[in-house]
Amino acid sequence: CTHYLFIVVVAVNSTLLTINAGDYIFYTDWAWTSYTVFSISQTLMLIVGATYYLTFTGVPGTATYYALIMTVYTWIAKGARFALGYPYDFIVTPVWLPSAMLLDLVYWATKKNKHSLILFGGVLVGMSLPLFNMVNLITVADPLETAFKYPRPTLPPYMTPIEPQVGKFYNSPVALGAGAGAVLACTFAALGCKLNTW
Numbered sequence: 001c002t003h004y005l006f007i008v009v010v011a012v013n014s015t016l017l018t019i020n021a022g023d024y025i026f027y028t029d030w031a032w033t034s035y036t037v038f039s040i041s042q043t044l045m046l047i048v049g050a051t052y053y054l055t056f057t058g059v060p061g062t063a064t065y066y067a068l069i070m071t072v073y074t075w076i077a078k079g080a081r082f083a084l085g086y087p088y089d090f091i092v093t094p095v096w097l098p099s100a101m102l103l104d105l106v107y108w109a110t111k112k113n114k115h116s117l118i119l120f121g122g123v124l125v126g127m128s129l130p131l132f133n134m135v136n137l138i139t140v141a142d143p144l145e146t147a148f149k150y151p152r153p154t155l156p157p158y159m160t161p162i163e164p165q166v167g168k169f170y171n172s173p174v175a176l177g178a179g180a181g182a183v184l185a186c187t188f189a190a191l192g193c194k195l196n197t198w
Contacts, residue, residue, distance in 0.1 A: 051192025
């Protein structure tokens, strides 16, 4: 029971993060900053749940199944938001699947070695998801057009743009997201494995 409850809780939280991750299209001045932060957050939510599920069952393929759960949850949740007038892009959610497939591949190729899963799997997921997320960004509707079509009446103070931030602190949001994601994903992969040893 605890196992399935955990899967549901993590998948739901992943879904909530992903719904919010779509909001970077509204903040045109902060688009890359938001993109990087949300890429990392999605990477970590994917890796901890997928690693937990993978090591719990011991069956390569369950990480991809977990990513599929996240995808379906997000489609449903974004569908509900679409009914409230928000934009909807199906292409936004399946980006977890190829990253989860890499995780499964590492687990299978290393003959279910947990340490290899943490190190190699963590690096692969951390580096690949921001890249897939950028493919996402290219395929969604034009950010400016969407921002004008779906105006946000208010912005929280911490998200209110002061001046354009693009390129001010770093030049590549994919490189920053992949670098930080690769380091942090290993830690969260270890956490996913640890959760099976209570």
